[in-house]
Amino acid sequence: MTTVPLRIVRETDRGVRIPLAATVPTVESEAQLRALLASLSGVDAVGAEARAARLATRSIKKSTKLAAINLAISMVDLTTLEGADTPGRVSSLCTKAMRPDPRDASVPHAAAVCVYPDLVAHARAVLADSPVKVASVATAFPSGRASLHVKLLDVTEAVAAGADEIDMVIDRGAFLSGRIGQVFDEIVAVREVCGAAHLKVILETGELVTYDNVRRASWIAMLGGADFIKTSTGKAAVSATGSTALVMLEAVRDFAEQTGRVVGVKVAGGIRTTKDAIRYLVLVNETVGATWLSPDYFRFGASSLLNDLLMQRLKQHRGAYVRPDEFSGD
Amino acid sequence: MRTFAPTNSVETDMTDRQLANSELGFLEYDPAPESASIAQLRPNYGLFVDGVFTDPGSHEQFTSINPANEEIVATVAQASAQDVDRAVTAARRAYDKVWSKTTGAERAKYLFRIARLIQERARELAVVETLDNGKPIRESRDVDVPLAAAHFFYYAGWADKLEHAGFGADPRSLGVAGQIIPWNFPLLMAAWKLAPALAAGNTCVLKPAETTPLSALILAEILQQAELPPGVVNIVTGDGSTGSALVDNPGVDKIAFTGSTEVGRSLQQRVATSQKRLTLELGGKGANIVFDDAPIDEVIEGIIDGIFFNQGHVCCAGSRLLVQETIADEVLRRLVRRVEQLRVGDPLDKNTDVGAINSAAQLARIRELSDVGEREGATRYTSSCALPVKGYWFAPTIFADVAQSHRIARDEIFGPVLSVLTFRTPEEAVAKANNTNYGLACGVWSEKGSRTLWVAQRLRAGVIWANTYNRFDPTSPFGGMRESGFGREGGRHGLEAYLNV
Numbered sequence A: 001m002t003t004v005p006l007r008i009v010r011e012t013d014r015g016v017r018i019p020l021a022a023t024v025p026t027v028e029s030e031a032q033l034r035a036l037l038a039s040l041s042g043v044d045a046v047g048a049e050a051r052a053a054r055l056a057t058r059s060i061k062k063s064t065k066l067a068a069i070n071l072a073i074s075m076v077d078l079t080t081l082e083g084a085d086t087p088g089r090v091s092s093l094c095t096k097a098m099r100p101d102p103r104d105a106s107v108p109h110a111a112a113v114c115v116y117p118d119l120v121a122h123a124r125a126v127l128a129d130s131p132v133k134v135a136s137v138a139t140a141f142p143s144g145r146a147s148l149h150v151k152l153l154d155v156t157e158a159v160a161a162g163a164d165e166i167d168m169v170i171d172r173g174a175f176l177s178g179r180i181g182q183v184f185d186e187i188v189a190v191r192e193v194c195g196a197a198h199l200k201v202i203l204e205t206g207e208l209v210t211y212d213n214v215r216r217a218s219w220i221a222m223l224g225g226a227d228f229i230k231t232s233t234g235k236a237a238v239s240a241t242g243s244t245a246l247v248m249l250e251a252v253r254d255f256a257e258q259t260g261r262v263v264g265v266k267v268a269g270g271i272r273t274t275k276d277a278i279r280y281l282v283l284v285n286e287t288v289g290a291t292w293l294s295p296d297y298f299r300f301g302a303s304s305l306l307n308d309l310l311m312q313r314l315k316q317h318r319g320a321y322v323r324p325d326e327f328s329g330d
Numbered sequence B: 001m002r003t004f005a006p007t008n009s010v011e012t013d014m015t016d017r018q019l020a021n022s023e024l025g026f027l028e029y030d031p032a033p034e035s036a037s038i039a040q041l042r043p044n045y046g047l048f049v050d051g052v053f054t055d056p057g058s059h060e061q062f063t064s065i066n067p068a069n070e071e072i073v074a075t076v077a078q079a080s081a082q083d084v085d086r087a088v089t090a091a092r093r094a095y096d097k098v099w100s101k102t103t104g105a106e107r108a109k110y111l112f113r114i115a116r117l118i119q120e121r122a123r124e125l126a127v128v129e130t131l132d133n134g135k136p137i138r139e140s141r142d143v144d145v146p147l148a149a150a151h152f153f154y155y156a157g158w159a160d161k162l163e164h165a166g167f168g169a170d171p172r173s174l175g176v177a178g179q180i181i182p183w184n185f186p187l188l189m190a191a192w193k194l195a196p197a198l199a200a201g202n203t204c205v206l207k208p209a210e211t212t213p214l215s216a217l218i219l220a221e222i223l224q225q226a227e228l229p230p231g232v233v234n235i236v237t238g239d240g241s242t243g244s245a246l247v248d249n250p251g252v253d254k255i256a257f258t259g260s261t262e263v264g265r266s267l268q269q270r271v272a273t274s275q276k277r278l279t280l281e282l283g284g285k286g287a288n289i290v291f292d293d294a295p296i297d298e299v300i301e302g303i304i305d306g307i308f309f310n311q312g313h314v315c316c317a318g319s320r321l322l323v324q325e326t327i328a329d330e331v332l333r334r335l336v337r338r339v340e341q342l343r344v345g346d347p348l349d350k351n352t353d354v355g356a357i358n359s360a361a362q363l364a365r366i367r368e369l370s371d372v373g374e375r376e377g378a379t380r381y382t383s384s385c386a387l388p389v390k391g392y393w394f395a396p397t398i399f400a401d402v403a404q405s406h407r408i409a410r411d412e413i414f415g416p417v418l419s420v421l422t423f424r425t426p427e428e429a430v431a432k433a434n435n436t437n438y439g440l441a442c443g444v445w446s447e448k449g450s451r452t453l454w455v456a457q458r459l460r461a462g463v464i465w466a467n468t469y470n471r472f473d474p475t476s477p478f479g480g481m482r483e484s485g486f487g488r489e490g491g492r493h494g495l496e497a498y499l500n501v
Helices: A030-038 A045-055 A062-074 A087-098 A117-127 A148-160 A172-176 A180-194 A211-223 A242-259 A274-287 A305-318 B081-097 B104-120 B122-133 B137-158 B186-200 B214-225 B240-248 B261-271 B296-312 B325-341 B360-375 B426-434 B449-458
Strands: A076-079 A112-115 A133-138 A165-169 A198-202 A228-230 A264-268 A298-302 B047-049 B052-054 B061-066 B071-077 B176-180 B203-207 B233-235 B254-258 B277-281 B287-290 B320-324 B379-382 B397-400 B417-423 B441-445 B463-466
Touching: A030 A180, A030 A211, A045 A242, A045 A274, A045 B296, A062 A076, A062 A274, A062 A305, A076 A087, A076 A264, A076 A305, A087 A112, A087 A117, A112 A117, A117 A133, A117 A148, A133 A148, A133 A198, A148 A165, A148 A180, A165 A180, A172 A180, A172 A211, A180 A198, A180 A211, A198 A264, A211 A228, A211 A242, A228 A242, A228 A298, A242 A264, A242 A274, A274 A298, A274 A305, A298 A305, B047 B081, B047 B214, B061 B122, B071 B214, B081 B176, B081 B203, B081 B233, B081 B240, B104 B122, B104 B137, B104 B186, B104 B214, B122 B137, B122 B186, B122 B214, B137 B186, B176 B186, B176 B240, B186 B203, B186 B214, B186 B254, B203 B240, B214 B233, B240 B261, B254 B261, B261 B277, B287 B296, B287 B426, B296 B320, B296 B325, B296 B417, B296 B441, B320 B325, B320 B426, B325 B397, B325 B417, B360 B379, B360 B397, B360 B417, B417 B426, B426 B449, B441 B449, B449 B463
Parallel strands: A076 A112, A076 A298, A112 A133, A133 A165, A165 A198, A198 A228, A228 A264, A264 A298, B176 B203, B176 B254, B203 B233, B254 B277, B287 B320, B287 B441, B320 B417, B397 B417, B441 B463
Antiparallel strands: B047 B052, B047 B233, B061 B071, B379 B397
């Protein structure tokens, strides 16, 4: 009888393996893209929701909680996407993003300010050379129902006005009617006119409905050159949920392992509390690991979340809650 | 078609960039322990006979320890044959004078009360269960205790509807039921046994496992709170000799046993010469069958739930993974990564995934069989997690390259050890799954419903899960075939074991 030495898990078996060099497959035809998507494993809805629900029961306390709050603050894309947006409102948002708590310099700045294209120039002027990025929604946000020409013009103007990041929407109509080549082509075209700007591709998961669709759309976006895939516009009935975020995180993990390219994930819509934010960070932590626990690869699209994070942060330091009015409204 | 070419796509050096920080678990969680003081345990407990806690005739006691740190949790009474007889006599008296004359609606009222009281004292029960058993608080809080309450709620509903259960117009109760339960789900198994027995109109003498008697004794307090008539449920703690005394007691009409196949076999021999009825829920070596079209992320979670839930101390655990050869490497790679991520440690910590092994004896058995697995030539992957110094611990382990003839593919390990085997065709999967003496549970993973049904029809097991594993519900019957026992618990079928049909 031969004795086989105990094989403790090798270092490379432990985490997400990201190959050094990028080898993203080149998509040459819709048929090829279709075959690639067909080769992806399906998602079992019951299982995915159970997994997300279980991770939501993690209990994050003490120094972990403080670290998570600080990390979450640095991941916020402070957003205003209203018809009533004005330069004044954008200015105050920018000020808030650069210095969320003016009394405490140890509070990190937000990741970005997210506005409509026509307000990009203003935001850029206010933020000047601060590390806070200017993100702009574009491509006929939120419906995406415009011609490619109009969408590209939208992006070009936003980039020209100084946007560092472009949040585009995919054509859900084309996706749902099976024209995935068109969805892909649009992303590639937008990617080109983005130039140096980072591209976030909004899947609007609430309109794609099934997890299988979310996984396929994630891959189309990543193959098309997305730097981030983003859950929602915040304008649909259903926005980010733990289980859709889980499915998207699994997609970026598998994509990174296969291609060497690390794509970020942005969750947006309805994330208002620190508890919500920490649940997403736990999902990131236990699905893709530390590489993604950085504003470079994970973002929250939110407006009211930031103040709740600041409030909980102060509570962690002081041991007692402070009044909401301790912090500026926007 | 327009294409996107990544900026650095020329290099094809596939050296792994295993960055130090790309390991999972960067965000280390601070301990988030549930307070042990919530348990409010008394230092010692007597036997629960005729509605009150009484000292055993012999005054013999034994200790129940916390397997996570080997500290004494409480001292409990060792019931002798005389004590068991006293409990059976009390149960008989309660049956003759009270319970057999109580209407179904009235019995339901008590069962509803017990269910509500379990819910009210859920946190306390969860902590007691974790202290005594070593299972993570997440599981006792989210599974054991809520399911125990659910069983009482469910059978409360049946108590006044027995004539509609499909066992005749007026099914009668059996009398006194002797119930022996294992240490893996102490409270839940008590609920599985007591709820249908009481709903059907029987009185009970329950014998909890030697290493985990405490939650049943808290349940005894709940029965007092619920003002259940004295003697309807009696709880006698002790070792194997107490169980033997219960099985051999002539006043018992029915024996229900959950535990090892070895003990179950001897029980059947001893009961064979009596009028006693018997149901057995014994061991298993569940096959979790994964086809190559299965949803892989959920498959991994399902395999993990199947074998590492409750440290693998589950009779229906999916301890044999049968994976289609085409995806075996990919599944194993993902599985190993996922196992590394399991948080092993203090069972009272709310973030713990895998707790302590229940006893030194069980730990010894798990170690022995794992050593056999290595000697037999299987490839062993053991989580590199740090284990506490005190207490009984075993790191989650996977054996790959396991052959059907290996002992780790045949013997029930009853611990966090998974054996991975492969198959080529559905026929082979079924043949391998059925090639066992057991027949308790199997899982089938496929996106193709017709194949799932084809396989399920051919599996010889009492429970088949499709695209999930280790899911329990009071409405669903549970039980085995062959050496996994006979009789069903749960659902309408669960009533049959306690009715004269």
